[in-house]
Amino acid sequence: MIMGGYRTIAGLLVFLALVTYPFFHNSVGRISGYTAPKPVFPKDEKECIEPGKAMLREHKKILHQWMDSAVRDGVRIYKAKDLRSHVISLEGTCMRCHGDKTLFCDRCHQYLAVSAQSCWNCHINVPFVRIEGRGDPARKQEEYQNTRRDPGMTFA
Amino acid sequence: MTLSTLAGKVNSIDSKRFPVIMYPLAYNRRVSLGKWCMNNTGLLFAVGAYIAYVILASRILLRILVERERIRHPEQDRLKTAPASLFKEAGEVFFLFRLLSVNPRLWIGQSIFRLSFSLVILKHLRYALDPVPGWVAAFQQPGLWAGYVLPFSLFYILAVKAETGKRQGSRNDSAFFGIVLLASLTGLLNHCPVKGLLPLDSTAGPDLVGMKAYLAGVFRFAPGPFPDDGLLTVHFISALVLLACLPLFRREPIGRGEGE
Numbered sequence: 001m002i003m004g005g006y007r008t009i010a011g012l013l014v015f016l017a018l019v020t021y022p023f024f025h026n027s028v029g030r031i032s033g034y035t036a037p038k039p040v041f042p043k044d045e046k047e048c049i050e051p052g053k054a055m056l057r058e059h060k061k062i063l064h065q066w067m068d069s070a071v072r073d074g075v076r077i078y079k080a081k082d083l084r085s086h087v088i089s090l091e092g093t094c095m096r097c098h099g100d101k102t103l104f105c106d107r108c109h110q111y112l113a114v115s116a117q118s119c120w121n122c123h124i125n126v127p128f129v130r131i132e133g134r135g136d137p138a139r140k141q142e143e144y145q146n147t148r149r150d151p152g153m154t155f156a
Numbered sequence: 157m158t159l160s161t162l163a164g165k166v167n168s169i170d171s172k173r174f175p176v177i178m179y180p181l182a183y184n185r186r187v188s189l190g191k192w193c194m195n196n197t198g199l200l201f202a203v204g205a206y207i208a209y210v211i212l213a214s215r216i217l218l219r220i221l222v223e224r225e226r227i228r229h230p231e232q233d234r235l236k237t238a239p240a241s242l243f244k245e246a247g248e249v250f251f252l253f254r255l256l257s258v259n260p261r262l263w264i265g266q267s268i269f270r271l272s273f274s275l276v277i278l279k280h281l282r283y284a285l286d287p288v289p290g291w292v293a294a295f296q297q298p299g300l301w302a303g304y305v306l307p308f309s310l311f312y313i314l315a316v317k318a319e320t321g322k323r324q325g326s327r328n329d330s331a332f333f334g335i336v337l338l339a340s341l342t343g344l345l346n347h348c349p350v351k352g353l354l355p356l357d358s359t360a361g362p363d364l365v366g367m368k369a370y371l372a373g374v375f376r377f378a379p380g381p382f383p384d385d386g387l388l389t390v391h392f393i394s395a396l397v398l399l400a401c402l403p404l405f406r407r408e409p410i411g412r413g414e415g416e
Contacts, residue, residue, distance in 0.1 A: 022284035
């Protein structure tokens with residue numbers, strides 16, 4: 001049995017304060033306009049493995065597919081929609097252009113409070129160093145198959 | 157200055173620096189209204205969001221006035237209610253103790269619905285708050301699970317009510333449940349491509365960064381462009397309708413519960 005009265009009024013005022021809180025949270029000290037995140041893009045590369053708009057929306061799915069493909073199936077080549085081949089490698093392909101995750105991934109992820117633990121639980125964020133032949137898909141697949149054939153080879 | 161020159165000037169003004177209230181003046185008579193609406197969906201949805209907020213705030217204030225009147229003139233109140241302790245009232249509002257005693261099966265559904273709905277709202281606060289506080293970030297994973305549970309709890313409640321065969325709620329309740337169902341299903345469908353539940357080629361995930369930038373702009377009275385996404389549009393509109401018709405808890409006479 002709800003009594004109503006002053007308690008109800010207090011509850012309604014608290015509720016009103018809660019639903020209008022985003023206006024105060026966003027506006028105080030930031031009247032000039034919204035600030036969308038600005039990830040740092042590479043200067044010398046114009047295209048990602050897929051079109052930029054698709055990468056913005058679907059990079060998570062692509063990275064999950066890459067993980068399954070590389071770790072479970074042993075397939076290290078990704079055929080893009082434009083039929084170009086790319087090495088399936090976060091550090092070798094993605095970070096070759098987006099060298100520092102704090103300047104690229106984290107910008108949007110922190111903006112949306114999205115965790116990217118599934119990437120950085122295994123990979124490490126180190127500035128990418130270009131190595132001759134590292135981005136070559138055929139060489140990468142060959143290297144991978146060689147490691148699979150060698151029984152003495154272990155993964156750290 | 158004629159109206160058309162004023163409209164031209166307003167059209168060219170940066171939306172970040174210009175008050176929203178002047179936007180209707182930006183209507184250029186050389187462009188058809190339909191085209192203008194198509195090009196300014198962000199602005200239209202922002203106006204819709206403000207209207208939804210005004211409706212909700214008006215309903216709350218109206219309810220406060222009614223309660224105030226009731227305190228002043230208790231003898232005119234037709235609903236006879238008994239005094240209750242603060243603990244009892246809080247228990248009734250948050251845990252629906254009365255419903256538990258009347259209809260335990262419905263209580264299970266309502267409790268799950270309330271919990272999952274609250275978690276989903278907390279998860280969605282990341283779009284409304286910038287920067288995102290740590291406590292909102294902590295609710296992301298539970299909010300995700302709650303998003304899957306929410307439509308099932310709604311179906312469960314509807315099934316229990318249908319089985320009881322009695323008219324359990326008002327028409328407003330049915331409308332509320334319908335809107336929540338629409339919002340939750342479109343939200344789930346938005347989420348499916350991201351999680352890989354739908355094929356990559358046929359569907360695209362939502363532009364969450366664009367959506368957050370838009371909402372942050374709305375809350376700062378400087379709306380930007382709305383992301384070009386049909387499903388997201390339906391989800392957003394259903395959320396606005398939900399906001400406007402959010403049920404405020406109501407007083408009921410002694411001995412009458414929702415499940416009776």
